[in-house]
Every structure is written in C-alpha cells, then in structure tokens.
Amino acid sequence: MHPELVKLEQSFGLSVLTKIDDPLLDDYQVSLWIKRDDLLHPIISGNKWRKLKYNLDHALSLGADTLISMGGTYSNHLHALAYTGKILGLKTIGIIRGEKPALLTPTxxxxxxxxxxxxxxxxxxxxxxxxxxxxxxxxxxxxxxFWLPEGGANHLALKGMAELVNEIDIEYDTLCVACGTGVTLAGLIDAVPGRQSALGFAALKHADFLQPDVKSLLSKNSNNWEIILDYHCGGFANTSLELTSFMHAFTQKTSIPLDPVYTGKMLYGLYDLIAKGYFKPGQRIIALHTGGLQGNRGYA
Known part of the structure; x- marks a missing residue:
C-alpha cells in the first residue's frame, strides 16, 4: 500500500458493530447489528473509502497525478474523491450529469x-x-x-469491500447492504463464507440490471445472495412519507443517522421483511451503514 494512503487510513475512526434493541426484533426472534462504516471518516466515509482505496493505490503505483470520475450533483463518490485528491495532492476531474445549475449544490x-x-x-x-x-x-x-467509473464500480473496489467483511468478529447469518451500482454487494458476496448470505436492497427503480452487473464482478460462482427490488420508494433519491417516518423513528431510538437514498431504504426494507417473517427465528443480521450522509443536504 502506498505510504500516503497508509498515513491517511491511520487517521480514520473505528467502524464499530452496534446492536439494535427493538421490540419488533424480539417479537420475531432475530437480532440486528449495524456495521458503522459511517464512523470511519466525516467525509470519506463507508463504502466510498472502501471502493477508492485500491483504485487510489493502483493510480499512485502508475504515477498518475490526475483522477477522473463521474456522478450526479450530490454524488457521495465524487465528493469523497475530490477531498481525497486534495489530501493526496492529486488533480481531480468530475464529469457531472446534466446542465450546470445556476447555483451549485452544497456537494x-x-x-x-x-x-x-x-x-x-x-x-x-x-x-x-x-x-x-x-x-x-x-x-x-x-x-x-486514471479513470474511475461511476461509484468507483470496478474490480479494484472489491478488495476494499472484502476487508470490511474480515473485520466482522461475530457470527452472523446475513449481511445486508444498499445497492446503487452493485459493486459493494459484489465485494461482500466474494468475501462472505458460503454458509452466510449477502442481501442487497436496490436504491433505484427498474434495477433488474443489477443482477447481471453483480454477477459480472464476482470472482467465484455464488448462490448465497439476493437483491431486493421493492423498497426504492419511487426511484433513486425519491422518498415517501413512510420512509421518512421510519428514518426519524429509527434515529430517535438508536441515535444512528440515516440517509434517504441508501441506508434509510435498506433498513426500511429490512424491517419490513422481518415483520413479514422473511428471516428464520434465531438468525443474526448485520446491516452495513455505508455513510454518505452529506447527501442529506439535498433534502433540507
């Protein structure tokens, strides 16, 4: 690993596991833990760092001094890339979807x-x-x-996600994550042991394409995973009254902040599946908090 990346990572916080206490979980005899990857860093949080880490290492090994990527006007990926480029002294170029707004978003x-x-x-x-x-x-x-695709979604990202799985030191049955490009889920699938499963929650509408996209990224044949398509709440970055009410109640109970694009929808969907008996009694679930809370400024 490049020394500058080692130095940067040494400044990070700890991604802790937090157990959720909730009568609903007791009623259905399942336990839920949150992997708090949002606590890694105030800006380069969660899967943003995990996906960038080995891309950056490869870029630096090639002698690249310019990083180019793409995203929307509230892109967590570009936001993290711009900050990391500043810290590492690298030039960054962001290719932004749509016309330049009259007033730039906070991101x-x-x-x-x-x-x-x-x-x-x-x-x-x-x-x-x-x-x-x-x-x-x-x-x-x-x-x-050095070019990074949207969301940093390439094979170099998988290695960083595998490290996350290796940090989990408790037994579990299912590892859950929100899906945008699917690369985070693919990294988890590659790393989880065969007796455990990975469950993705699509953040966008008409996300059937995620299935083949995830398969194309995997380094092994796996059948211990699934993508749930029913909790997009109307489409990417869309919300609903039910979603925002759930997020507010969850944060009040747990003091864990959520975002309505990814983590909110994942946990909203997860709780609904628990209430529908999707998980067997006695199962232990770990949900990954992928950070990206800066995007909440778009809903102020």
Missing part, C-alpha cells in the same frame, strides 16, 4: 472548493460514459490520468 461547492474541475455533460453523454469500466478505458486518456 458540488465542496468539490470545487477542494480543487475538483467540474465538467457538466448531457444525460445522454453521461449514459455513454458508463461503458468505460477499466482505469484506461476513457477515450483520449493521458498517461498521467
């Missing part, structure tokens, strides 16, 4: 303040950029540049 403003060059492109062009998956795939990429 975009942060990214610009940290030195990221913002390039706004049409939604059609943005979809085309999703075809470029490997670090050198971007057309006309220069020798000093």
């Amino acid at each position: 975009l403003q942060d990214m610009q303040n940290w030195g990221m060059e913002l390039r706004f492109i049409s939604r059609t062009e943005f979809r085309h950029y999703r075809n470029y998956r490997d670090w050198q795939d971007l057309p006309d990429i220069k020798p000093n540049e």
Whole structure:
C-alpha cells in the first residue's frame, strides 16, 4: 500500500458493530447489528473509502497525478474523491450529469472548493460514459490520468469491500447492504463464507440490471445472495412519507443517522421483511451503514 494512503487510513475512526434493541426484533426472534462504516471518516466515509482505496493505490503505483470520475450533483463518490485528491495532492476531474445549475449544490461547492474541475455533460453523454469500466478505458486518456467509473464500480473496489467483511468478529447469518451500482454487494458476496448470505436492497427503480452487473464482478460462482427490488420508494433519491417516518423513528431510538437514498431504504426494507417473517427465528443480521450522509443536504 502506498505510504500516503497508509498515513491517511491511520487517521480514520473505528467502524464499530452496534446492536439494535427493538421490540419488533424480539417479537420475531432475530437480532440486528449495524456495521458503522459511517464512523470511519466525516467525509470519506463507508463504502466510498472502501471502493477508492485500491483504485487510489493502483493510480499512485502508475504515477498518475490526475483522477477522473463521474456522478450526479450530490454524488457521495465524487465528493469523497475530490477531498481525497486534495489530501493526496492529486488533480481531480468530475464529469457531472446534466446542465450546470445556476447555483451549485452544497456537494458540488465542496468539490470545487477542494480543487475538483467540474465538467457538466448531457444525460445522454453521461449514459455513454458508463461503458468505460477499466482505469484506461476513457477515450483520449493521458498517461498521467486514471479513470474511475461511476461509484468507483470496478474490480479494484472489491478488495476494499472484502476487508470490511474480515473485520466482522461475530457470527452472523446475513449481511445486508444498499445497492446503487452493485459493486459493494459484489465485494461482500466474494468475501462472505458460503454458509452466510449477502442481501442487497436496490436504491433505484427498474434495477433488474443489477443482477447481471453483480454477477459480472464476482470472482467465484455464488448462490448465497439476493437483491431486493421493492423498497426504492419511487426511484433513486425519491422518498415517501413512510420512509421518512421510519428514518426519524429509527434515529430517535438508536441515535444512528440515516440517509434517504441508501441506508434509510435498506433498513426500511429490512424491517419490513422481518415483520413479514422473511428471516428464520434465531438468525443474526448485520446491516452495513455505508455513510454518505452529506447527501442529506439535498433534502433540507
């Protein structure tokens, strides 16, 4: 690992396991733990760091001084990339979906303040950029540049997610995570032992494509995983009264903050599945808090 990355990671907090006490869990005889990856860092939190870590290590090993990636106007991935680039002294370029807004979102403003060059492109062009998956795939990429696909979703990200699984020191039956690109789930599937399962909750509508996308990332044939498609609440970044009420009640009980795009929907769906008897009595569930709380500023 590059010394600068080692130094950065040494400044991080601890990703602790927190047991949730709730009468509903007692009623259905299941236990729930939250893996608090949001506590790693106030900005490079959760799976953002896990996915970036080995991409950054590879970029630095190649002598790259410029990182290029893509995302939306509240992208957690680009937000983390811009900050990490500033810390490491690397130039960053963000390819942003849609026209430049008259007023930059707080996320975009942060990214610009940290030195990221913002390039706004049409939604059609943005979809085309999703075809470029490997670090050198971007057309006309220069020798000093390193490309990361949307969300950092490539094979280099899987290694960082595997480290997360290795940190879990209690027995469990199911490991749950929210899904955007599916790379976080793929990393968990690759790392969990065969007797345990991984369960993904799609954050967006019409997410059937996640199944083949996740399969394409796996390094082994696995059948101990599933993606739940029913708790997107109307689509990516959409919310509902039920979701926001659940999040408010959960945070009041546990003091654990959630976001309505990923972790909120995952736990909302997980609680609903528990109430429907999806899990057998006696099962222990671990839900991954992937951070990304900065995006809550879009719902202020």
